[in-house]
Amino acid sequence: MLVLSRQKNEAIMIGDDVEITVVDIRGDRVRLGITAPQSVRVHRKEVYEAIRRENIEASRTKIEDLSALDKLIGGPEKPGDKDKEQNGEK
Amino acid sequence: MLIETPRFGKLEVDEEKVISFPEGLLGFRDFKRYVFHDPSGKGILLWMQSVDVPTLAFVVADPRLLKQDYEVKVTAAQLEGLDISDPSQAQVWVILTIPEDPTKMTANLQGPLVVNPGRRLGAQVVLNEEGVTTKHPVLEGLKAQGRAPGA
Numbered sequence: 172m173l174v175l176s177r178q179k180n181e182a183i184m185i186g187d188d189v190e191i192t193v194v195d196i197r198g199d200r201v202r203l204g205i206t207a208p209q210s211v212r213v214h215r216k217e218v219y220e221a222i223r224r225e226n227i228e229a230s231r232t233k234i235e236d237l238s239a240l241d242k243l244i245g246g247p248e249k250p251g252d253k254d255k256e257q258n259g260e261k
Numbered sequence: 262m263l264i265e266t267p268r269f270g271k272l273e274v275d276e277e278k279v280i281s282f283p284e285g286l287l288g289f290r291d292f293k294r295y296v297f298h299d300p301s302g303k304g305i306l307l308w309m310q311s312v313d314v315p316t317l318a319f320v321v322a323d324p325r326l327l328k329q330d331y332e333v334k335v336t337a338a339q340l341e342g343l344d345i346s347d348p349s350q351a352q353v354w355v356i357l358t359i360p361e362d363p364t365k366m367t368a369n370l371q372g373p374l375v376v377n378p379g380r381r382l383g384a385q386v387v388l389n390e391e392g393v394t395t396k397h398p399v400l401e402g403l404k405a406q407g408r409a410p411g412a
Contacts, residue, residue: 212339212387219287219387222287223288224288224395225358225369226289226319229358230319232358232360234320237307238300240363241301241306243363243366243399244403
């Protein structure tokens with residue numbers, strides 16, 4: 172891993188169009204400003220990891236029949252509307 | 262197209278209802294095609310079945326049923342690949358995690374699925390704001406909203 176020292180208001184460039192600026196440093200908390208093209212997705216790593224882990228856990232469900240769960244949740248105001256919307260029924 | 266699934270047996274899939282997730286789901290980058298399957302026809306909880314991997318399926322729900330004030334705040338950039346010009350076109354789903362005790366099921370409100378049904382494109386988006394979680398307790402959440410489970 173490349174390790175660089177930066178002070179407040181200093182920045183680093185990653186490639187030609189990603190810029191990361193140290194906006195503020197307070198105690199053990201650093202605020203970073205990130206300028207990147209729209210196609211570059213920027214996330215807090217722990218959030219990204221949490222969603223990835225949750226997807227994996229969700230995919231491992233052993234449940235096969237959802238109707239019991241439907242009852243636990245209770246229906247929408249007008250059952251069936253969503254279904255029609257979803258399936259594009261005429 | 263026929264998919265032989267462990268859960269539903271042979272599932273006939275209309276190719277025109279297949280939703281493509283060009284970037285897959287987080288942790289499932291390689292699997293990009295899914296179909297919504299609603300065996301009960303109630304439209305409350307649905308399966309999102311992978312077309313590519315018959316064993317892979319997620320339980321999804323309309324988040325507004327779970328949390329009335331749920332909002333997905335995303336940038337135009339996050340929806341760029343979905344060709345959504347009008348946000349009202351978009352459908353939003355959240356994935357449920359259902360453990361052995363289903364009363365402890367949780368909803369991933371932090372990584373919702375946004376779908377453009379017209380173009381049959383979808384993406385899992387990452388919400389960065391505080392206050393949303395990957396493990397929203399579904400039944401407790403309903404109680405907190407004054408909707409008793411089973412009502």
